[in-house]
Each structure stands twice: as structure tokens, then as C-alpha cells.
Amino acid sequence: MRWQGNRESENVEDRRGSRGGLVVGGGIGGIVIALLIYFLGGDPSQVMNMQQAGAESRQLTPEQQAAEERNVQFVKVVLAETEDVWNKLFTDMNKQYKEPKLVLFTDMVQSACGNASSASGPFYCPGDQQVYIDLSFYNEMKKLGAPGDFAMAYVIAHEVGHHVQNLLGISEKVQRMRSQMNETEYNKYSVKLELQADFLAGVWAHYTEKMKNVIEPGDIEQALAAANAVGDDRLQKQSRGYVVPDAFTHGTSAQRMYWFKKGYETGDIRQGDTFNSNQ
Numbered sequence: 001m002r003w004q005g006n007r008e009s010e011n012v013e014d015r016r017g018s019r020g021g022l023v024v025g026g027g028i029g030g031i032v033i034a035l036l037i038y039f040l041g042g043d044p045s046q047v048m049n050m051q052q053a054g055a056e057s058r059q060l061t062p063e064q065q066a067a068e069e070r071n072v073q074f075v076k077v078v079l080a081e082t083e084d085v086w087n088k089l090f091t092d093m094n095k096q097y098k099e100p101k102l103v104l105f106t107d108m109v110q111s112a113c114g115n116a117s118s119a120s121g122p123f124y125c126p127g128d129q130q131v132y133i134d135l136s137f138y139n140e141m142k143k144l145g146a147p148g149d150f151a152m153a154y155v156i157a158h159e160v161g162h163h164v165q166n167l168l169g170i171s172e173k174v175q176r177m178r179s180q181m182n183e184t185e186y187n188k189y190s191v192k193l194e195l196q197a198d199f200l201a202g203v204w205a206h207y208t209e210k211m212k213n214v215i216e217p218g219d220i221e222q223a224l225a226a227a228n229a230v231g232d233d234r235l236q237k238q239s240r241g242y243v244v245p246d247a248f249t250h251g252t253s254a255q256r257m258y259w260f261k262k263g264y265e266t267g268d269i270r271q272g273d274t275f276n277s278n279q
Contacts (some may be wrong), residue, residue: 001149002214008076009083009275015105016135055255071135071152072104078153079131081214082160085207090167100163101130102156109134121157122161126171133160144229151217151226153199154260165193173217185248191232192274194250198227199272202263210267220264227256255279 035200059067083099090097108117112127119136125132133156141151165171174189205223209215228234231253235244250256259277263272 001153001219003074003081003149006077006162006212006214007080007084008073008097009079009102011079011083011099011101012072012076013103013130014072015103015109027227031128040210044057048273063211068135069141070237071138073151074149075104075133075135075156078156080127081153081208082157082204085158085204086164086212087210089203089207093168093269098129098167100124100160101128103130103132103160105132106136122159124174126162126166129163129166131156131163133159141226142228144227146222146229147269148222148225150215150222153219154205154223154226157204158197159199160204162193162198163202165196174240187247187249189275190249191251191255194256195224195279196255196272196274198251199259199263199274200269202260202265203267203269205260205264205271206267220261223260224257227260228253231256 012209012260063268071073079102080118087097089100103111104120108115109132111125111130111132113125116123116132118136120132121129121140124130137155138152141147141155171193174193177189178186201223205220230250232248232250233245233252236243236247251259257270258276260271
């Protein structure tokens with residue numbers, strides 16, 4: 001992705017501070033929990049009550065610090081790219097786009113959705129219309145086989161996709177259903193919501209390429225690799241050794257790849273009705 005020198009968003013709040021690293025749970029159980037809820041738009045309330053089994057300081061070498069500051073700059077540029085795209089698309093729909101804030105944090109953060117540790121991964125809180133990111137998730141993406149700048153950009157665009165859903169009233173409609181159904185039934189709607197955010201990330205990629213010419217060969221493959229890496233079926237298989245479809249909350253790897261690719265290829269927000277699709 002050609003991003004160096006591009007405009008950086010001013011809607012970034014840097015709350016990085018204490019380097020105290022929280023360890024969620026202990027042993028294999030803690031790893032399983034973290035793996036299942038770490039990625040892409042999980043509900044922060046799911047991790048509010050997780051036990052903190054210890055803490056250790058996180059000291060960065062000069063090289064690590066330089067790499068992290070590069071990531072900060074990258075996040076700001078990608079957020080700016082989402083602002084440009086969604087401002088245009090909302091104007092085309094005769095609507096006004098309210099740009100979200102993006103909060104950078106280390107280890108733990110307080111949001112309108114409650115307290116969350118870095119184990120919650122990047123998430124969007126509709127209560128304060130802010131995206132929250134601990135930069136350590138970049139390393140976790142690499143461990144899952146999804147390295148590269150555009151894999152990171154996909155994650156940011158996915159969370160901003162949740163903001164778009166919030167502005168369009170989609171998230172509120174799904175949330176209202178929560179009290180009317182059991183967990184298994186609600187999970188199906190949660191999957192549809194997440195897949196639509198993947199679609200919207202693809203729409204962003206379509207227009208940022210068209211408007212800015214920043215996408216390079218291999219970038220879309222990086223995004224698809226990221227979508228594949230964080231599918232519910234793959235994460236469950238890695239952590240449990242088997243798959244439980246009723247527990248899916250984000251969609252399978254194939255579904256996530258399908259909807260991102262559809263958004264990227266069409267650029268048509270009207271084709272993102274995941275709720276009435278069998279995909």
C-alpha cells in the first residue's frame with residue numbers, strides 16, 4: 001500500500017501510556033479465550049469480567065519503538081483514507097458522515113461500552129462512536145498468517161464499517177433483537193452484522209483505489225488472507241480442535257473473504273445486504 005506522505009487523520013486520540021501488560025487467564029485456557037475474542041469487532045462487554053491473572057512490564061527497544069511509531073502513522077493515514085471515502089459516499093446518499101475518533105491504547109482502555117483489555121482486539125463502540133486499537137494486534141495478525149500493511153488496513157476499515165452501520169441505523173436494529181431471542185439465534189444476526197462490516201471494508205478498498213491509487217499488487221490478497229485468518233471456523237479449529245457453528249459470531253473464513261471481495265469488486269453499498277443472503 002502506497003501510504004507514506006499521505007494525509008494523516010486528526011481524529012486519533014493517543015492513550016498509550018502505561019506499559020503494564022495484562023495477561024488474560026492462565027495457561028492454555030487463557031490462550032483459547034484470547035484467541036477466540038481477540039479479532040475484529042468483538043463485543044467489549046464480553047471481556048469486561050475476564051480475570052487478570054498477572055502483569056508484566058513491556059519495555060520496547062529503540063527498534064520496536066520506531067516500528068510502533070510507524071504503525072501509529074500508518075493508522076492515521078488509513079483512517080484519513082476512510083474519512084475521504086465515506087464522506088464522499090455519504091454525500092452521494094444525501095447524508096452527512098460523522099467521522100469517528102480512533103483511540104490508540106496499551107493493555108487496557110475505558111470506553112462507553114465498558115472496560116476492555118487488549119484481548120478484546122480492535123473494536124468499535126457505538127456508545128461513543130469510537131474505534132479502539134492496541135497496536136500489539138499487528139503482531140498477532142502476523143502470527144495468524146496475515147502480515148502486511150493492507151491486512152492491517154482491512155482491520156481498521158472493518159471497524160470503521162461498524163461505524164457506518166451505526167450511522168445508518170443498522171446496528172441499533174440488530175441490538176434491539178437481542179432481548180427477543182436466545183444466544184444461538186442472536187449469534188446468527190451478529191454474524192450477518194460482521195459480514196456486512198467486511199463488505200463495507202471491501203467497498204472502502206474499491207473507492208480508495210479509485211480515488212487515491214494507493215493499492216499495490218498483492219494488497220487485496222493480504223486483506224483476503226486476513227479475512228481468512230479470523231474466520232470463526234478457523235479460530236475454533238485452532239483453539240478447540242473442532243468447530244461449533246452455533247457459536248459463530250463473525251462468520252466463517254469463506255464468508256468473510258466472500259463479502260470483502262464482493263464489496264471490493266462492486267463498490268456498490270446496495271449489494272451489501274448480508275441479512276437476506278444465504279452466503
